[in-house]
Amino acid sequence: xxxxxxxxxxxxxxxxxxxxxxxxxxxxxxxxxxxxxxxxxxxxxxxxxxxxxxxxxxxxxxxxxxxxxxxxxxxxxxxxxxxxxxxxxxxxxxxxxxxxxxxxxxxxxxxxxxxxxxxxxxxxxxxxxxxxxxxxxxxxxxxxxxxxxxxxxxxxxxxxxxxxxxxxxxxxxxxxxxxxxxxxxxxxxxxxxxxxxxxxxxxxxxxxxxxxxxxxxxxxxxxxxxxxxxxxxxxxxxxxxxxxxxxxxxxxxxxxxxxxxxxxxxxxxxxxxxxxxxxxxxxxxxxxxxxxxxxxxxxxxxxxxxxxxxxxxxxxxxx
Numbered sequence: 473x474x475x476x477x478x479x480x481x482x483x484x485x486x487x488x489x490x491x492x493x494x495x496x497x498x499x500x501x502x503x504x505x506x507x508x509x510x511x512x513x514x515x516x517x518x519x520x521x522x523x524x525x526x527x528x529x530x531x532x533x534x535x536x537x538x539x540x541x542x543x544x545x546x547x548x549x550x551x552x553x554x555x556x557x558x559x560x561x562x563x564x565x566x567x568x569x570x571x572x573x574x575x576x577x578x579x580x581x582x583x584x585x586x587x588x589x590x591x592x593x594x595x596x597x598x599x600x601x602x603x604x605x606x607x608x609x610x611x612x613x614x615x616x617x618x619x620x621x622x623x624x625x626x627x628x629x630x631x632x633x634x635x636x637x638x639x640x641x642x643x644x645x646x647x648x649x650x651x652x653x654x655x656x657x658x659x660x661x662x663x664x665x666x667x668x669x670x671x672x673x674x675x676x677x678x679x680x681x682x683x684x685x686x687x688x689x690x691x692x693x694x695x696x697x698x699x700x701x702x703x704x705x706x707x708x709x710x711x712x713x714x715x716x717x718x719x720x721x722x723x724x725x726x727x728x729x730x731x732x733x734x735x736x737x738x739x740x741x742x743x744x745x746x747x748x749x750x751x752x753x754x755x756x757x758x759x760x761x762x763x764x765x766x767x768x769x770x771x772x773x774x775x776x777x778x779x780x781x782x783x784x785x786x787x788x789x790x791x
Contacts, residue, residue: 500767500786502709504729504778506700509675513690514668515539524697526682530673536697537682539669544662551659558655562648568639577636581629588622595619677701678777700780704771707738707784710748713763715788719743727769728785729778735787738769 517539524536595615601607677699684696707727711719719725721743726735747763769786771778 499788500709500711500715500764502707502784502786504705504771504780504782504784505708506678506702506705506780508680509677509699509701510695511536511671511674511697511699512692513539513671513694513696514692515665516689516691517541517543517669518689519684519686519696522682522684522686524679524682526679528679530677530679530699532673532675534673536671536673536679537684538671541666541669544666544669548659548662548666551655551662555652555655555659558648558652562645562652565640565645565648569636574633574636577629577633581626581633584622584626584629588619588626591615591619591622671696673697673699675699675701680780703773703777705778705780706741706771707769707786709767709769709784709786710764711743711767711786713747713765716743716765719767725769726787727771728787730783736772736774738771738786741768741770743767 519537520540521538522536523538524530524534530536595612595618598607598612598615602609602612680698680700682697684690684694690696707729709727719740721740723740724737725740727738728735744766747765767786
């Protein structure tokens with residue numbers, strides 16, 4: 473009888489040991505996170521208005537804050553005045569010279585011809601007098617110079633009249649059109665710079681942080697707002713190495729979130745191809761069990777957005 477009890481004791485000890493060594497289900501730990509979009513300032517103008525609050529849900533294009541536009545407004549008016557000046561110049565070149573200008577030049581040419589005729593007659597008169605020794609050689613030379621001057625003036629006025637009658641050269645018109653296009657592009661650039669002083673949400677998201685206050689002057693490149701994108705944060709978890717081979721992008725898993733009674737079903741949207749640290753070829757089986765692979769799990773749609781930073785667990789069975 474005692475011998476039978478002793479043998480039963482030997483059988484019960486291993487069974488109790490096995491029951492005590494039963495492993496719990498494998499779990500992957502992490503937290504809820506969101507893709508973050510940093511909105512930066514492109515100018516150092518002071519902030520004059522903050523139109524959003526931290527926690528606000530914004531649609532793409534919604535105003536976050538506004539910087540002072542006074543300096544750019546002045547430059548835009550200057551650019552507009554420059555365009556108006558070039559447009560007037562181009563119109564003048566296309567239309568050509570006024571008829572009144574052409575008529576005035578023709579009158580100047582007629583005057584120059586009369587002057588030349590007079591100087592020619594005067595030279596002939598003085599030359600005759602010189603032949604009879606009734607005047608000096610200097611007076612004849614002076615009359616000849618005046619005649620040549622009158623002839624040169626006719627050439628100048630004739631050239632000016634021909635230029636006016638021909639109108640503006642096509643090359644000059646094209647140059648002015650080029651200047652007008654350049655001025656228009658500069659004005660468009662100024663207007664774009666002004667628009668970007670109204671800092672808007674580049675994507676749909678929730679305002680996470682607004683590090684500046686009204687009156688502060690951010691530097692170009694400073695982050696003036698951080699947005700959290702996506703309808704829900706994703707679960708960022710570390711998958712144990714023994715489970716990695718059975719998981720793919722698109723695989724579903726149960727995610728336990730602190731504060732939510734029932735686990736949620738998530739879908740893996742990304743899983744790292746390499747472990748969290750670079751493994752060596754000589755890793756033992758025990759060392760391999762310590763490897764983990766970072767995964768991002770898309771959470772299901774819920775009536776409200778889950779808070780950032782909540783701890784989560786990915787639950788697996790030992791089947």
